[in-house]
Amino acid sequence: MRMFGIGLGGAGGAVLDSIFSSLEGFPAFVDAVIFNTAVSDKAKLKRLVDRFFLFGDFGGAGVGSRWKDSRRAALSPKWSSMFREVLSRRNLPESSAALLAAALGGGTGSGSLPVVADIVRELYGRADKPVLALGILPFRYPKESMRLAYNSVLALASSLEHLDSIILVDNDRVGSRFEEEPREEILLRINEVVADFVRVLTLPMVRPAGGPLKTSFDVADLASLVRSGRTSLVVPCYSRFRVEVVGSSLSFLVQAALDEGPMVEFSGSAKKAAVIFAGPEQSLTPDAILEAKETLAEASGSVDVRGAAAVLESKYVEAAVLLVDPKIPRIEELVDQASLFYDIHEDELSTLEDTDRSEFEGYLRALQGALMSRS
Known part of the structure; x- marks a missing residue:
């Protein structure tokens, strides 16, 4: 019984690449792929370079933090068909579970996560195979823009009905262990910690x-x-x-x-x-x-x-x-920051992103309702 890994976006691809580097010699995964909108992220990979697939009509430049552009691209017949073809060819249906990795505060991963999760379920064709996500939360403001808090809340809210579980990793908390190191080194060290966790989690599956x-x-x-x-x-x-x-x-x-x-x-x-x-x-x-x-x-x-x-x-x-399902205070903090960000940038978000207030508040209600049901 083995898993299948799917990295979404730059950060999701990077952490999955670290996991596969850590797992060498421990065949707990059938295979893995990375879907991204930015071709430049491919050069940063070590183990999964040959399993990198570009999607979206963005000229390989990525979507930045525009999660809705990623969502629309992933939903389009052209790219959803590509996801299905790649996942089928790489033997996803032969695996027993899927682990999707994505930065919830980014654009590509946060936008495509629920879409790809649905495609995985469709290809499995059975309910007993779990679809899990490794969701990476951003550094706190002002280390990273409050836009990433906004994206994280929308990514969590819109993924609730599409995944069995979201395993949360807070860059700010894990990164604080290495705060004396340069930013790029901190991200590498975070990925190594996550990779060690996944390696130990999956070891009893094989030995x-x-x-x-x-x-x-x-x-x-x-x-x-x-x-x-x-x-x-x-x-x-x-x-x-x-x-x-x-x-x-x-x-x-x-x-x-x-x-x-x-x-x-x-x-x-x-x-x-x-x-x-x-x-x-x-x-x-x-x-x-x-x-x-x-x-x-x-x-x-x-x-x-x-x-x-x-x-x-x-x-x-x-x-x-x-x-x-313990209480996770960081999510409540992100909800407050996302609300503030929307209040400040409502005109821009409702016109350029096409996320009006009713849609945004619908996401907030979904997430807050889910949190209340756990208390």
Whole structure:
């Protein structure tokens, strides 16, 4: 049971490229493709250069932050047919789940995300294969324009009915760990953290640890975790320490992931939670895994906690934690900023972008309703 990766836009393509670099030798993915409107982003790729596909009639120059231009291009018969042809040829229907990656504050990824998600579902032709998104939130204003907050809110709101789950990564939070480094280096380091998380998450799909406990974590387990009858919002957390530091306590690793490793701020209880470990076999004892699950249950407030482990010859033990539907304050902050941005730029947005106030407020209601249903 393997996944299929789809990168949308420059940032989505970059993070998927990092994931595939990290996954070398661990065949948890059937394949991957990148769809973009800017041809210049192709030169930045390392592993997925030959799987880069340009869409939209923009002369390869991209759409900038104009999400609606990307949405219209993706919906057009010309380019939606291209998506279907490429995904079918690259064996998407043979995969068990799809992971779409996109910067929610950008133009290409935020606009095309729900359209491509629908095409993936159509090609799967069955409801049991989950369609997930890795949604990247922008740096806070003034590091990045408030326009990106506006785009993020619209991308989240318009994707709610099209995805099983959105795994959120906040550039501002993860990037703060590397704030002394140059901007380009910070983005690379963020992508590496995300890639490490996905690598650990998918390792039990191909090399689960042995022993009396269930240590595998396949696509069906992932789908069961994140599905709740609506699009779930997932907080990913990651930690890594040398074997001698962890010792025989995986609980230490879980607590470190929750305290220092969340990729977006959260509060309150999670509806469900899971922890996946990767490391030397001697570190992954049944007692240590059970104790770590108890630690996660207490810390997350969840009564539905899953655990898995994968054997990996390494000097390190790693943990990937998923928290399903806790409160995420950053989204509420983005809603406030998006409202302010629209108030200031209403004339421009209603004429040049063709997003009038009723449409914008409809997106706000959809997102705020989804957030209230989780509280």
